[in-house]
Amino acid sequence: MSTEIENKYVIFKLCKEYYGIPIDNVLSIEKTGQATRIPNAPNYVKGVINLRGEVVPVINLRKKLGMESDDSYKNSRIVVVSINEIVVGLMVDSSSEVLEIDKENIDKPPANGDNQFIEYISGIGKTSDRLIILLNLTKILEY
Amino acid sequence: MDLDLNQYIDVFVEEAKEHLQSMNEALLDLEKDNTNSSLINEIFRVAHTLKGMSGTMGFTHMANLTHEMENVLDGVRSNNITLDEDIIDIIFECFDALDYSVNAIATEGKEDEDDHKDLIHKLQMTLDNDKVEQSDIHSCHDENNNNDNDVLDEYVINVIKEANSKGLTAFKINITLSPKCMLKSARSFIVFNTLESMGDIIYSNPSAEDIEDEKFDLSFSLIIVTKLEEKELASALDRISEIDNIEITTIDAAGILENEQNINEKTHKDEKKLVSAPENHSKTDNRSRDSKVGKTVRVDIDRLDNLMNLVSELIIIKTRMDDLSETSNIENMAEAIEYLERITTSLHDAVMKVRMVPIERVFNRFPRMVRDLSKELNKEISLQMSGEDTEVDRTVIDEIGDPLIHIIRNSIDHGIETPKERIKRGKSEEGTVILKAYPDGNNVVIEVVDDGGGIDFNKVKVKAIEKGIITAEEGDILSQEEIIPLLFMPGFSTSDEVSDISGRGVGLDVVKSKIESINGSIEIDSEMGKGTRFIIRIPLTLAIIQALLVKLGDEIFAIPLSSITEITSITNDNIRDIQGQEIFLYRGKTIPIVRLNEIMKVESANEIDEHVVVVVRKGERQAGLLVDNLLGQQEIVIKPLGKYLSNIKYLSGATILGNGSISLILDVNSLI
Numbered sequence: 001m002s003t004e005i006e007n008k009y010v011i012f013k014l015c016k017e018y019y020g021i022p023i024d025n026v027l028s029i030e031k032t033g034q035a036t037r038i039p040n041a042p043n044y045v046k047g048v049i050n051l052r053g054e055v056v057p058v059i060n061l062r063k064k065l066g067m068e069s070d071d072s073y074k075n076s077r078i079v080v081v082s083i084n085e086i087v088v089g090l091m092v093d094s095s096s097e098v099l100e101i102d103k104e105n106i107d108k109p110p111a112n113g114d115n116q117f118i119e120y121i122s123g124i125g126k127t128s129d130r131l132i133i134l135l136n137l138t139k140i141l142e143y
Numbered sequence: 144m145d146l147d148l149n150q151y152i153d154v155f156v157e158e159a160k161e162h163l164q165s166m167n168e169a170l171l172d173l174e175k176d177n178t179n180s181s182l183i184n185e186i187f188r189v190a191h192t193l194k195g196m197s198g199t200m201g202f203t204h205m206a207n208l209t210h211e212m213e214n215v216l217d218g219v220r221s222n223n224i225t226l227d228e229d230i231i232d233i234i235f236e237c238f239d240a241l242d243y244s245v246n247a248i249a250t251e252g253k254e255d256e257d258d259h260k261d262l263i264h265k266l267q268m269t270l271d272n273d274k275v276e277q278s279d280i281h282s283c284h285d286e287n288n289n290n291d292n293d294v295l296d297e298y299v300i301n302v303i304k305e306a307n308s309k310g311l312t313a314f315k316i317n318i319t320l321s322p323k324c325m326l327k328s329a330r331s332f333i334v335f336n337t338l339e340s341m342g343d344i345i346y347s348n349p350s351a352e353d354i355e356d357e358k359f360d361l362s363f364s365l366i367i368v369t370k371l372e373e374k375e376l377a378s379a380l381d382r383i384s385e386i387d388n389i390e391i392t393t394i395d396a397a398g399i400l401e402n403e404q405n406i407n408e409k410t411h412k413d414e415k416k417l418v419s420a421p422e423n424h425s426k427t428d429n430r431s432r433d434s435k436v437g438k439t440v441r442v443d444i445d446r447l448d449n450l451m452n453l454v455s456e457l458i459i460i461k462t463r464m465d466d467l468s469e470t471s472n473i474e475n476m477a478e479a480i481e482y483l484e485r486i487t488t489s490l491h492d493a494v495m496k497v498r499m500v501p502i503e504r505v506f507n508r509f510p511r512m513v514r515d516l517s518k519e520l521n522k523e524i525s526l527q528m529s530g531e532d533t534e535v536d537r538t539v540i541d542e543i544g545d546p547l548i549h550i551i552r553n554s555i556d557h558g559i560e561t562p563k564e565r566i567k568r569g570k571s572e573e574g575t576v577i578l579k580a581y582p583d584g585n586n587v588v589i590e591v592v593d594d595g596g597g598i599d600f601n602k603v604k605v606k607a608i609e610k611g612i613i614t615a616e617e618g619d620i621l622s623q624e625e626i627i628p629l630l631f632m633p634g635f636s637t638s639d640e641v642s643d644i645s646g647r648g649v650g651l652d653v654v655k656s657k658i659e660s661i662n663g664s665i666e667i668d669s670e671m672g673k674g675t676r677f678i679i680r681i682p683l684t685l686a687i688i689q690a691l692l693v694k695l696g697d698e699i700f701a702i703p704l705s706s707i708t709e710i711t712s713i714t715n716d717n718i719r720d721i722q723g724q725e726i727f728l729y730r731g732k733t734i735p736i737v738r739l740n741e742i743m744k745v746e747s748a749n750e751i752d753e754h755v756v757v758v759v760r761k762g763e764r765q766a767g768l769l770v771d772n773l774l775g776q777q778e779i780v781i782k783p784l785g786k787y788l789s790n791i792k793y794l795s796g797a798t799i800l801g802n803g804s805i806s807l808i809l810d811v812n813s814l815i
Contacts, residue, residue, distance in 0.1 A: 036805040037698065038784075039743040040792050048784065048797055050805050053456060055782040055797045086786045141787060 342369025558595030
């Protein structure tokens with residue numbers, strides 16, 4: 001049972017690339033709604049949203065990963081994740097599917113390249129038709 | 144061998160804690176009046192009950208320790224041992240050990256490794272000294288070996304009584320194994336297993352562990368609670384080989400009492416006194432406990448939290464309906480909503496009350512602490528407590544203990560002088576620490592007052608300059624009021640010598656941040672030579688508060704009403720700029736101005752001449768918050784911003800408004 005879940009990933013799109021995060025960290029996927037700005041927070045914190053009575057911070061993942069962002073995309077989704085007792089919504093361009101990626105099809109992240117982006121990556125998943133960048137949630141949610 | 148006693152651990156821990164608390168109280172009283180035999184009896188009774196309880200649960204270390212305590216106390220009762228300070232100290236140590244063990248059991252589910260050898264040795268030494276060794280070793284011997292005449296304790300009797308009331312029967316089973324039996328523990332394991340499938344084994348003699356270690360001869364006895372008949376038990380046991388003899392007797396709780404009395408008479412004379420006396424006590428005790436049972440229910444805090452959340456939701460929807468009724472014109476709507484409001488308010492109050500516990504829970508550990516400290520420091524101190532029945536929210540109780548310990552330690556260590564010094568200053572030899580709690584509006588106030596030396600403000604100043612917290616020039620112009628906050632700076636301690644009790648570097652700054660984390664505040668009032676007063680103010684409830692909603696640009700923020708003193712308006716002419724700090728004069732006081740829109744990075748509205756000022760207070764200090772607009776007062780439910788945003792400045796949480804949008808709650812403390 002547990003092995004089955006371990007290699008399932010929620011896949012979403014940012015710019016032109018596909019990204020994945022382990023499915024057991026994902027609580028839900030929401031449409032974007034009205035977010036309340038948090039003053040004095042880092043620029044990638046979009047604000048907090050009301051998720052069925054709970055206050056959940058939302059991170060603009062494009063900004064966090066150093067990509068351009070103008071804050072509004074039609075198909076934007078919020079992937080609500082939970083790790084180490086932290087619950088956060090990740091704003092992504094669009095969320096498409098759940099994929100199974102076996103361990104043997106996951107490569108280590110490229111060792112070279114000095115930009116900060118590399119440390120947010122836990123591996124590269126290979127499927128028949130594309131590459132999926134697997135994200136290291138713990139690193140991303142480090143404040 | 145695993146007797147399934149886990150289900151009783153909670154009951155065990157709860158009961159043991161209650162017993163320990165009464166032991167603590169009796170001990171403290173005993174120290175003041177060491178001739179009071181009823182107190183000795185009380186402590187004896189508790190030790191005896193604990194021995195039985197822990198023995199039943201297989202916590203042998205605890206059982207052994209309480210057993211030795213019993214011996215010593217019995218010696219005291221029969222005047223073989225004179226009760227002096229040393230003995231009371233040893234008993235206090237035993238109490239600590241027991242307290243520790245119970246806590247370990249509560250968290251680990253099993254007993255800790257410490258077998259209290261030192262303490263047991265100390266206790267035995269006391270006995271030796273007073274030459275009652277003979278009789279006591281004898282009685283000890285008696286107890287360990289009387290397989291037939293096992294004395295049932297209150298705990299087991301209670302379980303049996305309860306079982307009886309549920310229609311279950313308790314059987315006492317004596318098993319004698321065949322002398323040819325090779326693996327006695329394995330054989331008895333089969334017996335236990337067989338019986339466990341049929342009911343609950345609540346007692347065994349010797350204990351399960353001893354049986355497992357083959358620390359028994361050929362026979363052992365146990366008590367099982369089951370709904371089955373005697374015959375069924377017998378036939379099941381008959382199927383096990385290598386058993387010579389099975390005796391099954393039905394027991395009912397009433398019978399046991401009698402039985403027990405009889406057995407006691409047969410055993411040692413001392414032993415008789417030992418058991419029958421507490422027996423009387425326990426009866427009266429049971430009665431008094433019965434009267435309480437009807438009034439209280441233990442409820443899991445999670446369930447209460449859940450209830451609380453539901454009430455919160457109700458309040459949110461009520462607010463929403465309020466909004467709706469203003470826009471729609473349905474008749475009777477307002478009336479219905481008013482009714483709804485009344486109900487939610489009372490429901491809220493009711494739920495809050497359920498969560499309230501008397502502050503006694505925190506206070507009751509202090510008499511002991513003060514006693515220990517005064518001994519250690521050779522100071523004479525009397526602790527006076529009042530308002531122990533003041534009720535505060537459960538979550539507050541958990542948080543307030545450590546800060547109070549720290550303050551009281553401070554008062555005793557740094558505040559109260561040595562007896563010599565006190566006499567020199569014309570004070571009574573004995574120092575006084577007063578601890579009082581009382582409700583004050585939506586707050587509870589806790590005061591810690593001592594009649595010690597007070598705070599030496601010059602010393603504080605010098606120290607602060609020494610530590611580089613302020614410069615010498617700044618020091619010269621500081622008033623007494625301005626010096627007090629220095630005490631709360633991290634790493635500040637005025638005591639010249641760092642003692643074991645306080646002044647370990649964790650100082651009042653920790654106290655302050657802890658109190659502020661539950662939205663409380665702390666003030667100090669001190670007079671040189673006369674004493675110091677710490678005033679702690681904590682909110683009654685943490686989850687739902689009254690707040691003022693204000694507007695900054697398009698955004699709505701909430702300011703807790705409890706920290707607002709006034710609302711006024713000023714024009715640009717009223718604002719003075721003093722070295723970069725804007726202030727205004729209000730009611731003869733200069734109040735610093737905080738431009739919220741700058742702090743909150745809100746596009747400020749066009750330059751206007753008149754500003755709305757919300758004057759907020761934190762202790763003695765005030766500040767005027769400039770806002771764009773006032774929206775009104777509302778009951779809000781505080782929601783945490785979550786771990787991810789826990790470092791955000793100036794905000795203490797968020798709340799959900801009637802229309803579902805989120806408004807942020809300003810942390811007034813950090814704005815001043």
